[in-house]
Amino acid sequence: xxxxxxxxxxxxxxxxxxxxxxxxxxxxxxxxxxxxxxxxxxxxxxxxxxxxxxxxxxxxxxxxxxxxxxxxxxxxxxxxxxxxxxxxxxxxxxxxxxxxxxxxxxxxxxxxxx
Amino acid sequence: xxxxxxxxxxxxxxxxxxxxxxxxxxxxxxxxxxxxxxxxxxxxxxxxxxxxxxxxxxxxxxxxxxxxxxxxxxxxxxxxxxxxxxxxxxxxxxxxxxxxxxxxxxxxxxxxxxx
Numbered sequence: 684x685x686x687x688x689x690x691x692x693x694x695x696x697x698x699x700x701x702x703x704x705x706x707x708x709x710x711x712x713x714x715x716x717x718x719x720x721x722x723x724x725x726x727x728x729x730x731x732x733x734x735x736x737x738x739x740x741x742x743x744x745x746x747x748x749x750x751x752x753x754x755x756x757x758x759x760x761x762x763x764x765x766x767x768x769x770x771x772x773x774x775x776x777x778x779x780x781x782x783x784x785x786x787x788x789x790x791x792x793x794x795x796x797x
Numbered sequence: 798x799x800x801x802x803x804x805x806x807x808x809x810x811x812x813x814x815x816x817x818x819x820x821x822x823x824x825x826x827x828x829x830x831x832x833x834x835x836x837x838x839x840x841x842x843x844x845x846x847x848x849x850x851x852x853x854x855x856x857x858x859x860x861x862x863x864x865x866x867x868x869x870x871x872x873x874x875x876x877x878x879x880x881x882x883x884x885x886x887x888x889x890x891x892x893x894x895x896x897x898x899x900x901x902x903x904x905x906x907x908x909x910x911x912x
Contacts, residue, residue: 687839715899726800727840727888727903734899773839777899783828783892784853785901787839 685710687776687788695794696764704759704791706774715777716757717785718748722770730772733757744768766797799823801904803889809910810879818874818907822891829872830901831864832888840888846872879911 690705708714718730731742738750748759757774774788802821810816822829828847832840842856846866857863861879866872876883886908890901 726905729900782853783845784842789839
């Protein structure tokens with residue numbers, strides 16, 4: 684069975700600090716990878732996605748993620764966080780051979796201090 | 798345009814009762830997903846519809862849970878004989894056909910509390 688782990692439960696940063704949130708998955712086949720964000724009081728929304736091609740993908744609001752196949756990782760990064768980035772971040776994996784079944788990680792709560 | 802909507806936003810029920818949760822997907826989206834999210838956890842896949850049929854129901858925890866999508870748009874998640882452990886936020890998402898079919902658009906969720 685597939686699983687997704689996210690290394691940090693809660694990350695606290697000051698504004699302008701750099702961010703890296705870890706995501707690892709367990710599945711040896713072809714995968715589609717996603718990061719979703721949930722701002723306080725709002726719906727889950729897609730931040731970025733990787734299907735194939737360039738392993739470095741750019742998303743909205745200055746976020747990017749790098750797929751490293753050998754490490755089964757898809758870490759999320761942002762060079763300089765803002766207070767408005769305070770949210771819960773979820774990594775999700777879709778194993779291509781499993782159709783449209785998505786497995787989400789437990790989430791990382793990011794708090795950015797002004 | 799209108800996003801995914803879910804009703805009710807909150808539902809409080811007593812142990813043993815039957816509940817129905819409704820999801821209105823984005824118009825034209827053929828795929829519809831149900832997830833359950835417990836406190837401090839990520840969304841847990843329950844079931845996925847492609848059109849009217851359940852393409853994958855492997856995430857339904859037991860036979861007390863059932864979902865339908867009779868006309869390929871609105872879906873209802875039905876829970877019989879509710880238990881306290883069913884308390885969670887139930888999320889619905891939809892996605893279109895084609896190249897964007899893996900992008901899910903989520904609704905606000907229904908918070909179910911079983912007393």
